[in-house]
Amino acid sequence: MLQVSDLQAGYGGSQVLHSISLHVQTGEAVVILGPNGHGKTTLLRAISGLIQPTGGHIELDGRAITRLEPEAIVAAGVVHIPQGDLLFPEMTVLENLLMGAYRSDAWGARNKKLEQVFDLFPPLAGRKRQLARSLSGGERRMLALGRGLMGKARIFMIDEPSLGLAPLVIEQVYETIREIRRTGLSILLVEENANHIAGLADRVYLLEAGTLVREGTADELLQDEALLAAYLG
């Protein structure tokens, strides 16, 4: 459903991504593994329109979404859960979630979606009226994921959900992501640590210095410890 061809992007003249081509099929969970600073976040930001690609082509179900405004890309169904959560710190948990249903085609179903999100993340239900800035790291991550689920996502792009969390919390977050995946939502996730993505990824790409250097099924690539050690250290 998502098709990225020969994508190039960067920040103010310095190129970060060199000719990235990848695809995600409907219902598939694809993980891009790569060390920090090699362009994982830039790739997701270029797909969701937060930065303008300098070259290449992005399609969703055959429709070009390259260089659209972020709001138009969201409208097409690409939901991006950015690194560092990017919450609305002075809004309550409930208000943050409601913002996930901002689009007029999602607003009507907001109460039903709220129930689903609270089922998936019970701790959030108890903190509805609390300001987002008062949440713990794990709760913030849950809120960011929950906010993404409030809309009409067709593909869920998650930027390093393990970042800055304690091992136990990382395990919980990934358990919920596996649960989200079981609902049939397509997922494109970037991650630094190969250990987290077992049981989630169908296919894996390895990203190094702005280029995808390997592609394979999770079964192949995640078994190859020598390969992973070479790329991820």
Added chain:
Amino acid sequence: MDALFQAIYSGILYGSVYGLMALGLTLIWGSLRMLNLAHGSLYLVGGYLAWTIIDRLQLPLVLAFLLAVAGAALVGLILQVALINPLLGKAGWDSASLIATVGASIVLESGALLIYGPQVKQMPTVVEGQFKISTVLISNQALVVIATAVLFLILMSVFLRTSRHGLAIRAISQNMDAARLAGVPARRAFLIVMCISAALAGLAGVLLSSIFYLAPTSGFVPMVKALVVTIFGGLGSVKGTIWAAYTIGLLEAMLQVYLGAGWALPGLFLFMIVMLVVRPNGLFGLGEVRRL
């Protein structure tokens, strides 16, 4: 005791109107990160339109009120489309937007001077009657002004807390990227914010000039006071702005009553300087993240 009562009465009157002015400034700051120095001119647009419709055209009060506020919103819309939008996303946004809004304010004030002349205009009394509590004279008109201002402050607060677009306006001020990823169309949101902000300034203009006089330079002092309020309340914070408006309004009224009218403005500025030294993020400012 009467002096204190007088100060509280005036303070609530000023605070209510400053609240409207300052809320407009802070909404613009929150979404566009722009200090709108044409805000006082939008106050002027509201005041003069209301005067024209009531005094010259002799149309009903409610119509004058609605047209004046809508007129200010329209001028805000034109400013945004013709002046601010072309600057968006270009280098030097901070200084360019500041200079552009100063330019707009000069054009609007000069326009008022050309059309209405330098003479002071006085709105006819639209609500008759006054009464005394002890020695303090309270006019019914001022009470209507306070009630209207408070009504609109409450409406704005409810709008920003509960409606889809209100939430989006707050979201944009707290995290632009996250708001866009939620699907908020940034440019359209800016336009809505500018219209609301201009309407609030126009409303303040209608209300305050129904009590005081109106001249082409009348917008400046309310804008400066609104600026003091937004800095005191913590730029971008809605709750802080409303609290700050009443605090500043009361402070000004106290200074007038106890020290004399001449002390009001210098006193407020002294207060602002002290505030900036001891609490640079404002009363409700919560550090860098909150302020920007």
